[in-house]
Amino acid sequence: MIISQILNNNVAIVKKGSNQQTRGNEVIVYSKGVSFKHKVGDSIEEKEIQKTYVLDSHDKLEHFSYLLSNTKDEYLQIVTKTIEYGEKVIQKSVSDYLYLALLDHIDFAMKRLKKGQIVKSPLDWEVRKFYPDHYQIGLYAVDLMKQASGEECPNEEAVSIALHFINLQNQGDEADNMMKMMEAVRNILSIVKYHYKLDFKEDCLNYIRLVTHLQYFIVRMYKDEAHTSNETELNRQIRKLYPEAYSCVNKIRIYVRDTFEKELSEDEEAYLMLHIQRVTKREEEN
Template sequence: MKVVKNIHNNISLCIDSKGNEVVAFGKGIGFMKPPYEVPIQKVERTFYNINPIYIDMLSQIPEEAINVSSQIIDYANKNLKGSFNENLIFTLADHITFSIKRLQENIHLDLPLIHEVKHMYPKEIQIGEYALKLIKEKLNVELPKQEAAVITLHVVDYGLKSCISTGESNQEKIERCTQIIEEYNGLKIDREGFNYSRFVSHMYYLLDRIANNTEVKTKNKKIFDQLVKEYPKTYDCAKKACRALEINPNDEELLYLILHINRLSSREEKQ
C-alpha cells in the first residue's frame, strides 16, 4: 500500500494495489515523508469511499477525537448489529471536537431534550450515552448530559448503510410522504436541509419499527391529545400520509411524526 499524504502520525491517505484511494490507520504510518510504500501488516484498519471533503477536514481534527469516534461507531455497529457509513466516523469526530471547543469557550446552545430522544430512539440513545463516557475517559472532558442526545441524533441522521442502500421501497414511501406534506401545506421542502434529513431518518426507523412490530410505547397520551388539539392540521396531514403509506402507527409513533411534520412545515414556511 502506497502512502500519498500524511494526515496525522498514525493516519494516512493511501492508494491500494488496485488503485483505490483509502484512509489507513496504523501506528507510525504517518511519520515518513510520502510517497512511500507501507507494509500491509502495519495497517490496522482502512476506510474506503471517504468523501474528499472529510479527507481535507481530517488534518484539522485531533487524532484522539478520531480514535474516540472510531470506537463509538464500532460500539454502534456491534450493539445495533448494523453497518454505519464510513464517513460517519469523521463527521462525528468533527462534531465531538466542536462540542469540546464550545464547552471550553463557555458557549451554550439549546440542545434537544434527552428524554424526547430516548422515547424516539430507545436503542440508539445508548450510543450517545456510551460516547459521553468514552469522551470523559479518553479525552478527559465531561460534556453535558444533553450531548448524548445530540450525538445520538447525529448518528441517526447520517444513518445506517444497510437502511439507506437496501431500502429502495422505503425511499419511495418517504418521498411519497414528503410530497403529501408539500401538497397538503402548499410548500416546497428543501431536501438538502437538516430538518428534512432528520425527518427522513425518523421515517426509516418508523417504517422499520412497524415492519418488525417494535413500535415505541410510553405513557404520553396526554401530550398526544394536547398536540392533536394544538395542531389539528398537522395531525390530519400525518394521518393522510399514514393512510397513503398503508401503515397504522400507534398514538406514540404518531405523536413523534406530528412533531417532525410540524417542525419541517413551520421551518419551510418561514423561509
C-alpha cells in the same frame, strides 16, 4: 499501496492499484506511527494497516483528510470506540462515512465544551424515549469525551450523537419521516400540556400509554391507515362525559389537518379523548 500524503503521526492517504495517477483509488489508512516509519512515495504493507477508510467521493475524502490533519488523534479514537460500541448495540455495520460525520461532530463539540457552550437538541425528549439504545451510544461517547477533555460534558450532547446512528438506520425519506413523526408526537403533547396547563410526570403509566398511542397514531396518519368504525354513539357519549378532553382534541384536530392534511376519524378522536382524560385526571389529582 503507495503513500501519497501523510496527514498526521498515524494517518495517511494511500493509492491502491497499479495506476498511481488515478485519484479515484485513494483511501485513508490508520497505521500507528506511520509518519515515523514512512515518507511520501513509500510502499506500505497491508499488515501494517489497522484501519482503512473508504469514502464514496473525492470531496468526502478531502473533507476527512482535512479533519484528520487538523484534529487530535484522540478524537479519532473517541469516534472509533463509539462506532465499535454502536455497531454492537444496533447489530449493524456502519459505512465509513459515519467516521467522517462523527469526527466532524466530535471535533466541533470539544471546541464548544472548552468555551462552555451547550447546545440542547430540540429532539432531546424524543430520542431518549423512542431510541433508548441509540441514546446509550451517545452516553458512551459523552463519557469518552469527558475522559479526553477533562471537561464536564452534558448528557444533551448524547442526543446529537445518537441521531447519527438513528439516521444510519433510517436513510433518505425514511429518516426525514422519522424526524417529522417524532416532532409531531412532541407537538401534540405540547397541545395537551398547554390546554390543561399541566406538567406531566413522564414515568406515569397513563402518560406512557398516551405517548405510545400517539406514536402509533402518527404512524397511521403517515400510512393513511386511520381507525374507522361505526361507533358514533360511543363517540358522542365520550364527548359528553369529558368535554374538556373533547375541547383539547379539537385543537389536535386542527394540528393534524394543518400538518397531515387529514381529518381525525371518530375512532381516533374517541381514543385520544380517553387517553387524554386518563393522564390529565391523574395529574390533576396529584
